[in-house]
Amino acid sequence: MHGQQAIDSERVTAIQQALIRQHYLTGEPSSKWDSDTQAAMLKFQADQGWQTKITPDSRALIKLGLGPDHSGAINASNGASFNTIAGPSGEAAQSQGFVAASGVSH
Numbered sequence: 294m295h296g297q298q299a300i301d302s303e304r305v306t307a308i309q310q311a312l313i314r315q316h317y318l319t320g321e322p323s324s325k326w327d328s329d330t331q332a333a334m335l336k337f338q339a340d341q342g343w344q345t346k347i348t349p350d351s352r353a354l355i356k357l358g359l360g361p362d363h364s365g366a367i368n369a370s371n372g373a374s375f376n377t378i379a380g381p382s383g384e385a386a387q388s389q390g391f392v393a394a395s396g397v398s399h
Contacts, residue, residue, distance in 0.1 A: 300326050300349075308349060311357035312337060 300308075302324040309322035309330055318333040334348040337357075343350050354360055 305330065307359055308334065308354070308357065311359055315357065 305326050306322045306324045309318060309324075312318035312330070312333045313320070313322070315337065317337045318330065323330075331348055334353065335345050338348060338350050338353045339345050341353065341356065343352055351360075
């Protein structure tokens with residue numbers, strides 16, 4: 294057999310805590326992927342209008358606040374963004390760039 298066969302008990306606890314916060318599960322986390330937990334996740338997914346054949350659904354985990362952690366990504370710190378370009382700014386700098394790129398000198 295390949296792939297994940299069971300959900301890790303720590304992950305189950307996190308899912309149960311999130312389902313309890315969202316009022317889909319009651320009591321204390323058991324760390325077991327039991328029938329109550331499965332039913333709560335199934336109901337949560339159905340209430341969102343998502344598929345209910347596979348639980349937990351990745352969208353459900355993300356909505357419960359249990360999605361992937363991207364805080365360690367290279368662009369996650371210091372306000373970095375792929376939408377901005379670092380470099381000279383202003384009309385004079387742009388003109389200098391065109392001149393340099395054209396290969397023509399004054």
